[in-house]
Amino acid sequence: MSRAVDLLIIGAGPAGMSAALRARGLGLSVLVVDDQPAPGGQIWRAVETRAGTRTGKLLGDEYAAGLPLAQAFRASGAVYEPGTQVWQIEPGWQVYMSRAQQAECVQVANVLLATGAQERPAPFPGWTLPGVLTVGAAQILLKTAREIPQDPPWIAGSGPLALLYMVQLLRAGGTIAGWLDTSPADGWRRALPHAASARHAWKDILKGLSWTRELRRAGFPIVRGVTQLRAQGGQRLEHLVYQTADGQSQRVAAALLLIHEGVVPSIHMTQALGCEHVWSVNQHCLTPTLDEWSQTSKPGIFLAGDGAGIGGARAACTRGELAALGIAMRAGKLQDDAARHLAEPLRRRLATELSIRPMLDALYPPRAELFAPPDDTMVCRCEELTAGQIRAAARIGQPGPNQIKAFTRAGMGPCQGRQCGYTVAHILAAAHGKPVEEIGFYRIRPPLKPLTLGELASLDSASNTGSDAP
Amino acid sequence: MSSDVFDVAVIGGGLHGLSAALQLSRAGKRVVVLERAWVGRHASGASAAGVRTLNRDMGELDLALESMEMWHNIGLLVGDDCGFNAHGQICVAEHPDSLSKLEERVSRLRGLGYTHEAIIDARELRRRVPAISPHCIGASIAPDNGAADPHRTLAAFRRSAQAAGVVIREGCDVRRIEQRGQDWSIEMDSAAVTDSALSGSQAHDRAPSSTLVVPFVVNAAGAWSGRIAAMVGDDIPLDTKASMMIVSERLAPMIEPVVSIMGRSLSFKQSDQGTLVIGGGLQGIPDLDAETSAVRMGVLSKGARAATDLFPCVRDIRIVRVWSGLEAKTEDMLPVVGAAVNAPGVFHAFGYSGHGFQLVPVVGAALTDLIVSGSTRRAIGALNAQRLMATPSAEVAA
Numbered sequence: 001m002s003r004a005v006d007l008l009i010i011g012a013g014p015a016g017m018s019a020a021l022r023a024r025g026l027g028l029s030v031l032v033v034d035d036q037p038a039p040g041g042q043i044w045r046a047v048e049t050r051a052g053t054r055t056g057k058l059l060g061d062e063y064a065a066g067l068p069l070a071q072a073f074r075a076s077g078a079v080y081e082p083g084t085q086v087w088q089i090e091p092g093w094q095v096y097m098s099r100a101q102q103a104e105c106v107q108v109a110n111v112l113l114a115t116g117a118q119e120r121p122a123p124f125p126g127w128t129l130p131g132v133l134t135v136g137a138a139q140i141l142l143k144t145a146r147e148i149p150q151d152p153p154w155i156a157g158s159g160p161l162a163l164l165y166m167v168q169l170l171r172a173g174g175t176i177a178g179w180l181d182t183s184p185a186d187g188w189r190r191a192l193p194h195a196a197s198a199r200h201a202w203k204d205i206l207k208g209l210s211w212t213r214e215l216r217r218a219g220f221p222i223v224r225g226v227t228q229l230r231a232q233g234g235q236r237l238e239h240l241v242y243q244t245a246d247g248q249s250q251r252v253a254a255a256l257l258l259i260h261e262g263v264v265p266s267i268h269m270t271q272a273l274g275c276e277h278v279w280s281v282n283q284h285c286l287t288p289t290l291d292e293w294s295q296t297s298k299p300g301i302f303l304a305g306d307g308a309g310i311g312g313a314r315a316a317c318t319r320g321e322l323a324a325l326g327i328a329m330r331a332g333k334l335q336d337d338a339a340r341h342l343a344e345p346l347r348r349r350l351a352t353e354l355s356i357r358p359m360l361d362a363l364y365p366p367r368a369e370l371f372a373p374p375d376d377t378m379v380c381r382c383e384e385l386t387a388g389q390i391r392a393a394a395r396i397g398q399p400g401p402n403q404i405k406a407f408t409r410a411g412m413g414p415c416q417g418r419q420c421g422y423t424v425a426h427i428l429a430a431a432h433g434k435p436v437e438e439i440g441f442y443r444i445r446p447p448l449k450p451l452t453l454g455e456l457a458s459l460d461s462a463s464n465t466g467s468d469a470p
Numbered sequence: 471m472s473s474d475v476f477d478v479a480v481i482g483g484g485l486h487g488l489s490a491a492l493q494l495s496r497a498g499k500r501v502v503v504l505e506r507a508w509v510g511r512h513a514s515g516a517s518a519a520g521v522r523t524l525n526r527d528m529g530e531l532d533l534a535l536e537s538m539e540m541w542h543n544i545g546l547l548v549g550d551d552c553g554f555n556a557h558g559q560i561c562v563a564e565h566p567d568s569l570s571k572l573e574e575r576v577s578r579l580r581g582l583g584y585t586h587e588a589i590i591d592a593r594e595l596r597r598r599v600p601a602i603s604p605h606c607i608g609a610s611i612a613p614d615n616g617a618a619d620p621h622r623t624l625a626a627f628r629r630s631a632q633a634a635g636v637v638i639r640e641g642c643d644v645r646r647i648e649q650r651g652q653d654w655s656i657e658m659d660s661a662a663v664t665d666s667a668l669s670g671s672q673a674h675d676r677a678p679s680s681t682l683v684v685p686f687v688v689n690a691a692g693a694w695s696g697r698i699a700a701m702v703g704d705d706i707p708l709d710t711k712a713s714m715m716i717v718s719e720r721l722a723p724m725i726e727p728v729v730s731i732m733g734r735s736l737s738f739k740q741s742d743q744g745t746l747v748i749g750g751g752l753q754g755i756p757d758l759d760a761e762t763s764a765v766r767m768g769v770l771s772k773g774a775r776a777a778t779d780l781f782p783c784v785r786d787i788r789i790v791r792v793w794s795g796l797e798a799k800t801e802d803m804l805p806v807v808g809a810a811v812n813a814p815g816v817f818h819a820f821g822y823s824g825h826g827f828q829l830v831p832v833v834g835a836a837l838t839d840l841i842v843s844g845s846t847r848r849a850i851g852a853l854n855a856q857r858l859m860a861t862p863s864a865e866v867a868a
Binding site: 105406412 | 508509510515621624625638640716717718719743748764765766767768770771772774775777778784785786787788789790791792793
């Protein structure tokens with residue numbers, strides 16, 4: 001509480017590090033806290049120790065690009081506290097966090113949320129069986145421990161990350177059982193109208209095409225237009241069942257399935273803060289409403305990176321810098337004119353960096369099945385509720401997500417609805433015959449990160465808390 | 471909905487509103503419940519669901535004792551046990567002076583003929599609550615007390631009310647109430663109820679307002695009851711509570727009774743799901759106009775501290791959720807139950823000040839008596855509205 005800083009940044013990924021650098025350059029005092037033990041976020045996880053190794057090489061240029069930024073961030077003069085979990089933000093802004101089981105409250109005028117994205121929850125029958133993991137989780141193991149799955153994995157789903165992981169896995173010496181591509185057919189026809197605006201990103205497009213060639217050369221089965229995916233097994237995954245584009249049902253033996261259906265902004269904190277959100281039609285998710293300086297509808301709460309809408313690492317860096325300008329202005333360290341002047345090249349760069357997005361969004365839309373899973377699909381993992389149970393509860397009146405929560409306990413478990421929030425919203429939208437953007441979302445309750453009773457109690461003994469009951 | 475003609479309009483779809491509606495409907499009245507958001511949106515859905523006579527104020531004790539009998543037969547009322555377990559409620563003493571306060575209360579109760587509370591020593595306390603910290607020296611206990619499941623209770627009351635013919639209108643905001651002869655005319659807006667901080671115009675599409683005329687009105691509008699009372703001419707000063715709660719991850723059964731501490735804010739129990747439910751009346755920040763409240767973790771840390779002092783074994787248990795719910799608080803912490811002062815045909819039932827859940831069955835019965843037969847034998851004498859109104863306008867008029 002006694003710590004006075006101009007800016008608290010939550011997250012030390014591309015956006016958080018870039019914002020810290022820029023803010024330090026503008027003379028702000030900065031505290032950066034992050035869950036992880038080292039800077040880099042998800043994309044550049046462990047980049048300081050891995051970039052120079054063989055693992056780093058096979059992860060490619062995009063990965064290595066994080067190293068200079070991490071080094072500059074370390075030297076920036078920002079106070080950096082890794083291994084810290086922020087579990088509550090209250091008006092004022094009082095930011096509650098824990099590090100090594102000790103809780104602390106920091107009061108600060110400006111907060112930058114740089115908490116990134118999460119993989120889109122992809123419920124399908126059998127997705128909770130042991131042996132079914134996400135591509136994102138497997139990639140973390142590859143980055144931090146160069147871990148190659150023992151059993152050649154089946155990869156299913158859609159999106160650039162799935163392609164990238166497969167390429168990285170092959171380069172690391174791994175093998176792949178098969179690729180079940182669930183992207184809806186006619187992707188290029190959908191993407192073509194956006195090709196002109198994506199021309200600035202021709203390097204990325206070429207890279208994507210080269211990945212596709214590399215995967216084809218590897219010779220594992222590639223099945224396009226997969227639907228009705230099911231994972232089956234007794235104690236763990238044994239088989240995959242799916243339908244091919246020509247309507248044939250297939251069944252293959254499988255020990256490991258890695259699934260990926262794209263990424264969505266992590267909106268837990270902005271929802272808990274009561275920030276305004278809008279429904280992104282292109283990315284099929286909620287995104288917080290931001291002003292031109294990346295400020296949310298709550299004055300003093302800023303947002304940068306993929307949490308503002310999926311844009312990738314380079315766009316995240318630029319958004320971080322833009323937010324830093326806005327914060328410096330709000331902190332009185334930068335005049336409006338100067339900020340606008342500094343922002344101009346950044347805005348141009350951002351437009352270029354985001355130019356490929358409409359095309360990618362059109363190429364890899366989430367398949368409709370994800371939002372209308374069969375009745376026997378587990379939807380809320382924490383409370384073990386199926387889509388059928390949610391549909392049954394949806395018939396009591398015209399409930400919204402928070403009534404469904406009360407009726408069924410969906411979203412009340414430790415993940416706080418991170419896994420089931422969108423699925424429940426879509427099921428309700430279908431049941432009530434409304435567009436999903438009118439359904440709303442769970443009210444998110446603190447703590448935003450795991451917190452023990454002992455940690456919360458430690459805050460009381462530290463007697464650095466707000467005043468007593470009114 | 472076959473007809474729009476009703477005898478009673480109950481304002482507020484919380485448990486008290488539903489209980490009154492259910493029992494009035496069974497007594498032959500045509501009842502509509504007008505709920506601004508949805509059933510159980512505020513205090514009823516955020517309740518710890520304690521079913522307690524232990525340490526009740528004398529002003530509501532007789533009513534609470536009758537309600538306790540109803541809780542033990544709750545299935546007769548709503549066809550479901552509401553997750554009610556009578557594992558007892560215990561108030562623990564950490565120091566000799568707090569134990570003597572408990573002893574004084576129990577002996578005073580004995581002198582008045584009440585036998586529902588008793589003192590237990592440290593050994594008996596440990597037998598009933600093995601996980602309790604050894605520094606606790608004794609306790610008072612009400613063995614037939616316990617706790618229910620708030621959501622299951624809501625579902626049961628809602629289901630039986632509807633089965634009894636009650637019409638529930640959710641998303642129905644009462645704007646104005648006017649006397650019309652012997653009747654009351656209620657003007658309502660139907661608000662599209664949405665669930666979150668979505669921006670834009672979709673949040674509140676208001677349909678045209680509508681009007682309902684009824685001879686009887688029940689004001690069970692919880693935190694907003696003061697506003698409803700003012701619409702019919704009763705100016706009753708009310709404060710707002712935003713009591714905070716903590717729920718933990720699930721764990722193996724560790725405790726059966728509900729435990730509180732003399733002199734500190736704590737109520738500690740384990741639900742049927744295995745989660746620890748920790749409350750005790752620590753206050754968040756209410757916002758009546760925004761129809762919400764915010765938690766204050768700094769304040770709530772005192773509850774976590776009390777819980778870990780009493781049960782050192784839960785220090786490493788993870789908190790899953792924290793929330794607060796809104797309800798009305800009166801100056802003397804007793805509810806208002808009974809006829810409105812300045813509005814014949816209107817009946818109040820609000821201001822439970824943090825301990826209304828247990829009174830749900832009996833208050834609904836008392837209101838039914840008042841509306842059906844004009845009087846009740848139930849012990850609501852101390853709960854009249856006049857006591858809170860500085861200059862009752864009835865006297866001014868006289």
